[in-house]
Amino acid sequence: MRLLEEKICKEGKVYEGNVLKVDSFLNHQMDVDFLCQLGQEFYRLYADCGVNKILTIEASGIGIACLTAQFFHCPVVFAKKSRTLNLSSKLWTSKVHSYTHNTDHDVVVSKKYLGESDRVLIIDDFLANGSALNALIDLCNQSGATVVGAGIVIEKAYQEGGKSLRSKGVRVESLARVVSMDPEKGIKFC
Ligand code: 5GP
Numbered sequence: 001m002r003l004l005e006e007k008i009c010k011e012g013k014v015y016e017g018n019v020l021k022v023d024s025f026l027n028h029q030m031d032v033d034f035l036c037q038l039g040q041e042f043y044r045l046y047a048d049c050g051v052n053k054i055l056t057i058e059a060s061g062i063g064i065a066c067l068t069a070q071f072f073h074c075p076v077v078f079a080k081k082s083r084t085l086n087l088s089s090k091l092w093t094s095k096v097h098s099y100t101h102n103t104d105h106d107v108v109v110s111k112k113y114l115g116e117s118d119r120v121l122i123i124d125d126f127l128a129n130g131s132a133l134n135a136l137i138d139l140c141n142q143s144g145a146t147v148v149g150a151g152i153v154i155e156k157a158y159q160e161g162g163k164s165l166r167s168k169g170v171r172v173e174s175l176a177r178v179v180s181m182d183p184e185k186g187i188k189f190c
Helices: 002-011 023-027 032-049 062-072 131-143 160-167
Strands: 013-015 019-021 053-057 076-082 091-097 104-110 119-127 146-156 172-182 186-189
Touching: 002 023, 002 032, 002 146, 002 172, 002 186, 023 032, 032 062, 032 119, 032 146, 032 172, 053 062, 053 131, 062 076, 062 119, 076 131, 091 131, 104 131, 119 131, 131 146, 131 160, 146 160, 160 172
Parallel strands: 053 076, 053 119, 119 146, 146 172
Antiparallel strands: 013 019, 076 104, 091 104, 172 186
16 A cells, blocks of 8 residues: 555654564554554455454554444454463463564453454554464454454565465455565665
8 A cells, every 4th residue: 555655664663673663653643544544445455255343452453453443333352462371261362472572472352252253354553473463363263253364554574474374375465565674775565
């Protein structure tokens, strides 16, 4: 999506450790009008898939998930991060390795909010190695929900996540796909 690529080039900052910061419009301050346009694009891509639930992960996916859900007129469920062991029979639980913090933690969703009747669109801000997306898919699989696909704002296409998920047959639609980024040379897209 050209508009998004331009915004990333203008406002994004590349940090050591392979992290792109887009705090001015997505990850800290949120440009709601702009993010609505991204939500509308996810709607265009998945409009005919019978989506009745959007699933994301706290915290950074929640804003874009809600702005997308207003077009689908469906609820958003966010997987909660948990540092304590969860053995409750009332929760679906999976493990995530955090790309930005380099730590592992559980993510949980109440069984009340994810189940067999759900056709789920997974939304997240970034796709890197795919740990977050794999955990969300795992939660859906445990619950019997159908994953219709994933909508990602920024995919770092030179990392393995996107390739690996697509090779397993998961539909992954990314609005911007970064092929390379460097603090000096800048950001290039597919
Ligand atoms: P993955 O699980 O695919 O390795 O990483 C995706 C998750 O890590 C996203 O939910 C996102 O919050 C975070 N993430 C990965 N790479 C970046 C990045 O370059 N910038 C920011 N801001 N977050 C990232």
